Amino acid sequence: MASISISAVKKNYGHFPVLHGVDLSIKDGEFIVLVGPSGCGKSTLLRMIAGLEDISAGEIAIEGQKVNDLPPKDRDIAMVFQSYALYPHMTVAENMSYSLRLRKTAKERIADIVANASTKLGLDALLQRRPKALSGGQRQRVAMGRAIVRRPKAFLFDEPLSNLDARLREQMRAEIKKLHADLGATSIYVTHDQIEAMTLADRIVAMHGGVVQQVGPPLELYDRPANLFVAGFIGSPGMNFINGYYVAREDGAAVRFADGTLVEVEARGTLANDTAVTLGIRPEHVVIAPNGAIEAGVDLIEPTGFGIIMHLSVHGLPFKVFTLDRAVLESRSTIRVDFPRQTLHVFDGEGRRVD
């Protein structure tokens, strides 16, 4: 196991910059998730840590040793891909033991290590099968088993669950989390799925356009997103945004919407009166109340079983509410809502959080 430090790392493909200078310090045993939309550079960063891509500028160090010029095989890192990359002609046991056989580990020792990993991963009954006789989830488990037996300094995961159906993905997600709790190995996991990021990570690294937007524990990103991108990316259904103007008052602050409605906020900031801001509120924080301050049109109601998602329009813009109250299924064409002050987020003209 190892700490990994990434300092001012940049990547260009020709003249095209893909990573604009990433700094990240990963602690020994930490589970880090790199999350962001397609093209944000997360796989590129992972592949640079693995040694599969050159580093255009900056430094990557594993356990304090600079690895910029170290070939992948000498970095002692195991990578698990979404494509599994199993050898089709080998059995599960042979796939798992391959790297140990290459290293000429003693036979009895290999048997022990493979047995141990296969029990951990629930593969005992499948050891003699070939990959084509396995389900997607089982193949993914073998790919993880093959990584575990090497006892690498760190595990890198590149969207390992994206080929699996939703239910299996949930199950494997829990298994990866248990495995990490069990092995305590430094892990870096790339995904575009914010739920995977929220549920797995010790710390999330949210990326956008080749720039790290925020690094922190999942609930910190959820509760105090640093900017509009993180606010909109983390959470489903996503945060609602309404444009307005900042109103600084002696006894607090408020945001004024175009129709003159005033909504009190806790954010004090140092913004001047009438600065354009964006107000953010999560769908589950909106309160439906007959005498609420804001009128909303009801466009669509989606019962999910667990709760209900209401698609509304506020000032002509789409707006979502999530509620557990089934009474809303009877809603007419308009309802009234309130925005509890302590749940509101305010972002300035550059999209930065205002506290």
Ligand SMILES: Nc1ncnc2c1ncn2[C@@H]1O[C@H](COP(=O)(O)OP(=O)(O)OP(=O)(O)O)[C@@H](O)[C@H]1O
């Ligand atoms: N070999 C390459 N040559 C040129 N451009 C590349 C190359 N590999 C990646 N890119 C570009 O770099 C950017 C980042 O790609 P990367 O694969 O890291 O994104 P990502 O966030 O992992 O996205 P995805 O989730 O779609 O894999 C993209 O704009 C991509 O088109």
